Amino acid sequence: MDIEQLVNRLEDLVDSSKAMPLSNNKVVDPDAIYDIIDEIRSSFPEDLKQARWIVKQRQEMTEEAEREANRILEEAQDRARELVNETQIVREAEARAHEIMEEANLTAREIKLGAEDYADEMLANLEVNMSKLLTSVQRGRDRLQGKNIQR
Numbered sequence: 001m002d003i004e005q006l007v008n009r010l011e012d013l014v015d016s017s018k019a020m021p022l023s024n025n026k027v028v029d030p031d032a033i034y035d036i037i038d039e040i041r042s043s044f045p046e047d048l049k050q051a052r053w054i055v056k057q058r059q060e061m062t063e064e065a066e067r068e069a070n071r072i073l074e075e076a077q078d079r080a081r082e083l084v085n086e087t088q089i090v091r092e093a094e095a096r097a098h099e100i101m102e103e104a105n106l107t108a109r110e111i112k113l114g115a116e117d118y119a120d121e122m123l124a125n126l127e128v129n130m131s132k133l134l135t136s137v138q139r140g141r142d143r144l145q146g147k148n149i150q151r
Contacts, residue, residue, distance in 0.1 A: 006040045 013033065017026040 003040055003043050006036055006043060010036045010040075 010033065013036065014026060014028060017028045019026050
């Protein structure tokens with residue numbers, strides 16, 4: 001029997017029931033109604049059962065897809081944080097390298113200036129010594145020339 005026929009039987013049962021005096025209510029045999037309801041349930045088409053199973057499976061798949069999407073999103077966020085940290089490390093390393101280069105350039109300038117000052121001091125000493133030596137040489141020549149003139 002199909003569901004429509006069972007619903008019609010249920011409707012007939014209610015219609016054929018005795019009316020209560022002074023009201024629109026009717027006295028219905030509950031066992032007869034329950035029997036028809038059980039027949040309706042057992043008459044549900046297999047497609048309906050499969051549809052319910054498909055809906056349940058779809059819901060489970062949707063929940064699984066959401067869990068997977070959340071997992072992927074978390075992984076992406078973790079990776080993004082790692083990249084940000086790596087980028088920060090690279091920036092810090094570049095900044096430190098820049099500081100080291102500036103310190104090295106400053107030290108090189110100081111060494112160069114120190115070497116130039118030292119070389120200038122040595123040349124000044126050499127100039128004084130050469131000047132004294134030149135003066136001595138000049139005096140020696142002058143004496144030699146003066147002695148030669150007096151003879």
